[in-house]
Amino acid sequence: MKMIIAVVKPAVTEAIIDALTDTGISGLMVSEVRGYGRQKGHT
Numbered sequence: 652m653k654m655i656i657a658v659v660k661p662a663v664t665e666a667i668i669d670a671l672t673d674t675g676i677s678g679l680m681v682s683e684v685r686g687y688g689r690q691k692g693h694t
Contacts, residue, residue: 661683664681
């Protein structure tokens, strides 16, 4: 069993779920996370 943790943009979440399902992944957990780094939320 392997555990992969990835932080991705919300816009690509569905594409990632579809790709993982196609490869045979049967379970996953999706959580919304928020945070900021050095820029303190400024892009």
